[in-house]
């Protein structure tokens with residue numbers, strides 16, 4: 579049976595103020611080539627740092643070849659695991675060959691003298707990664723792509739059993755990217771080296787990986803073969819945008835792409851959306867609706883609300899009311915005018931209290947005027963009114979034809995369907 583190279587058992591981990599990984603469990607078997615994918619900030623680098631014992635789990639356990647990674651001595655760990663980070667900060671003026679020789683330090687000790695084997699491994703790694711010509715240059719003076727190749731050379735010189743690469747091919751030109759991937763695939767096939775590659779190039783990764791781990795907000799949303807994970811509905815949800823997956827009829831390779839058609843088509847849509855928000859819940863809606871090409875209006879908002887500030891910065895017309903005072907008739911009339919001019923009304927994930935319940939009345943009026951009304955789902959968790967008035971209101975709105983939305987991607991699709999067909 580294949581040995582488990584890397585195993586996360588119910589691992590939660592993160593930084594002082596912020597828990598990032600939430601009860602993550604998965605296994606990478608020895609000899610597998612796995613791509614770790616997921617949107618910016620979902621926790622891929624944090625996962626690698628936890629695997630490399632640079633971060634201690636808050637709970638759960640990380641095992642490297644069956645041993646708790648926290649209990650493995652650093653020198654032994656270096657013989658098992660090499661990490662090519664996103665970026666290396668070299669504090670001192672090291673030359674390229676000195677940096678690559680660092681990969682050997684754990685096996686010879688800080689004060690040890692490099693043996694001829696060490697020199698051979700360093701030389702070979704530099705040849706493989708095409709950095710031999712840079713050997714006497716200072717690392718800090720290299721380009722981003724050259725630095726990435728040197729970092730890989732250092733890890734290759736380390737001769738670990740598993741290599742983890744954190745977007746380490748992102749700066750490489752197409753030629754060097756192919757070469758580095760070829761090196762990784764050769765090591766994987768010929769030496770059964772286990773590879774865990776953080777990648778944003780889903781198409782490329784699909785062609786070279788045995789399996790994908792798809793992360794979403796600190797959890798593993800799905801693990802499986804590329805075909806199992808590259809599923810348009812799942813990807814569109816996790817990346818919160820429209821993605822398509824096609825299979826090349828000749829090679830059988832999967833290709834993931836954003837909707838280029840809709841990008842090319844994108845122009846002013848001549849449709850307007852009124853957003854009812856508050857407390858910062860409107861900012862992402864404003865951003866996405868403007869990018870999609872809608873005219874946006876918003877309100878009623880409290881004058882000091884962060885959404886009011888964002889709307890001002892984005893030139894979005896808003897109806898404002900003084901803070902700490904009930905919404906007055908003038909503001910309500912102004913908002914109603916905006917709603918009458920809008921094609922749709924979107925309610926954000928704003929919490930409701932007695933002070934802003936009037937916004938739900940505005941939505942009700944919008945429905946009466948035949949507007950499309952889209953309501954963020956889960957109002958029950960955001961209802962701070964007495965007697966759950968907002969929940970009752972939302973139920974009434976739904977009975978009158980309001981639609982629910984769960985993600986901005988879904989909201990954009992619903993608007994498209996309601997307003998453009």
Ligand SMILES: Nc1ncnc2c1ncn2[C@@H]1O[C@H](COP(=O)(O)OP(=O)(O)OP(=O)(O)O)[C@@H](O)[C@H]1O
Nearest residue numbers: 593594596598616617618619620621622623624625
């Ligand atoms: N040193 C740190 N201290 C506090 N928070 C951090 C630290 N490093 C990362 N984070 C936060 O942890 C979350 C996950 O970050 P991480 O770098 O793991 O994401 P990622 O999936 O690798 O993203 P990307 O695709 O952008 O590289 C982010 O919200 C990030 O801001």
